Amino acid sequence: MTGVTRKIVEVLEGKTIAPPPIWLMRQAGRYLPEYRETRARAGTFLDLCYTPDLAVEVTLQPIRRYGFDAAILFSDILVIPDALKRNVRFVQGEGPRMDPIDVPGIERLRSQGVLDHLAPVIETVGRLRRVLPEETTLLGFCGAPWTVATYMIAGHGTPDQAPARLFAYRNPEAFERLLSVLAEISAEYLIAQIDAGADAVQIFDSWAGVLGEREFEAYATKPVARMIELVRSARPKAKIIAFAKGAGPNLKSYRQKTKADAIGLDWSVPLSFAAELQKDGPVQGNLDPMRVVAGGKSLEEGIDAILDRLGNGPLIFNLGHGITPEADPDHVTALVERVRGAKA
Numbered sequence: 001m002t003g004v005t006r007k008i009v010e011v012l013e014g015k016t017i018a019p020p021p022i023w024l025m026r027q028a029g030r031y032l033p034e035y036r037e038t039r040a041r042a043g044t045f046l047d048l049c050y051t052p053d054l055a056v057e058v059t060l061q062p063i064r065r066y067g068f069d070a071a072i073l074f075s076d077i078l079v080i081p082d083a084l085k086r087n088v089r090f091v092q093g094e095g096p097r098m099d100p101i102d103v104p105g106i107e108r109l110r111s112q113g114v115l116d117h118l119a120p121v122i123e124t125v126g127r128l129r130r131v132l133p134e135e136t137t138l139l140g141f142c143g144a145p146w147t148v149a150t151y152m153i154a155g156h157g158t159p160d161q162a163p164a165r166l167f168a169y170r171n172p173e174a175f176e177r178l179l180s181v182l183a184e185i186s187a188e189y190l191i192a193q194i195d196a197g198a199d200a201v202q203i204f205d206s207w208a209g210v211l212g213e214r215e216f217e218a219y220a221t222k223p224v225a226r227m228i229e230l231v232r233s234a235r236p237k238a239k240i241i242a243f244a245k246g247a248g249p250n251l252k253s254y255r256q257k258t259k260a261d262a263i264g265l266d267w268s269v270p271l272s273f274a275a276e277l278q279k280d281g282p283v284q285g286n287l288d289p290m291r292v293v294a295g296g297k298s299l300e301e302g303i304d305a306i307l308d309r310l311g312n313g314p315l316i317f318n319l320g321h322g323i324t325p326e327a328d329p330d331h332v333t334a335l336v337e338r339v340r341g342a343k344a
């Protein structure tokens with residue numbers, strides 16, 4: 001690399017940058033007319049993920065429009081169950097579907113061929129690093145074992161992941177095996193993304209918040225700690241963001257035990273607690289995505305509160321979860337301008 005500094009990488013190294021660098025979870029998506037246009041040409045959602053020409057295009061769309069400090073690979077956390085032959089499909093208006101896994105199915109899971117299946121995604125990463133502006137950080141990602149397991153067990157999304165919680169109580173050994181298979185495959189997948197050019201990776205544990213205290217430790221913290229250990233033992237300089245949505249007070253020990261470089265915060269994390277967490281290292285977040293839908297004063301107040309409380313420490317500005325299809329693209333312009341206009 002030619003001495004370029006990528007701001008998000010610098011924050012992940014512990015630096016404070018003012019104004020803070022910004023990207024948004026789900027920044028490529030249905031709120032953008034150009035995404036909807038490409039999506040309509042792609043066929044199925046998975047075709048979009050597995051066609052490098054199209055995946056590169058949609059990854060770049062929000063970079064062209066807003067000049068975010070990071071591009072995030074366009075793919076989905078459910079390509080892992082797809083590679084594990086769980087018959088994943090995305091039904092219009094219903095969300096993801098796959099064949100629900102049972103105990104014998106878990107015993108039969110094999111990691112052979114998974115990375116071959118994901119070769120088009122890895123190719124997308126390599127192409128992106130070659131065409132992105134030098135100063136733009138390229139983020140890879142995957143789902144955390146718990147969140148991916150919840151979809152594999154239920155076979156679809158649920159409001160509270162009751163099927164996966166119940167399965168784990170009834171079949172603790174099979175469930176542990178499922179998590180450890182996912183942790184190992186996901187670590188290999190992240191290493192492949194890093195080797196192809198990802199500057200940092202994010203692990204999404206979007207359903208961490210439905211777990212009780214002991215289960216959070218066993219099913220969220222432990223597998224993510226294992227993944228990070230596997231990635232770092234192969235690539236010691238790997239930069240990793242861990243986002244455990246709804247983890248609340250668990251976040252302090254989550255950071256310590258997983259050793260993630262930065263932790264992502266959802267909007268329910270109080271800014272006073274976020275400031276405490278920031279004393280231990282970089283944080284990312286945590287604007288309520290509904291403020292981007294609402295726009296105006298509510299958007300400005302939400303941005304200013306985060307900048308006031310967290311802007312003097314290592315911060316990556318982001319939402320507290322993915323941007324929603326109802327968000328107005330002009331509100332995103334206003335968001336980026338306000339964050340970039342913040343005084344040092």
Ligand code: CP3
Nearest residue numbers: 025026027028029045072073074075076077095204206322
């Ligand atoms: O952030 C980005 O721009 C990168 C792309 C990305 C997508 N999904 C694209 C996508 C990322 C990082 C994800 C992660 C993801 N996928 C998570 C973790 C983060 C989160 O939001 O909680 C989860 C739980 C999934 C699983 C998933 N994928 C669901 C539940 C759905 C359907 C829900 C819905 O909104 O319809 C998807 C589909 C999906 N993944 C879409 C996009 C842009 C929308 C589908 C479409 O365009 O037809």
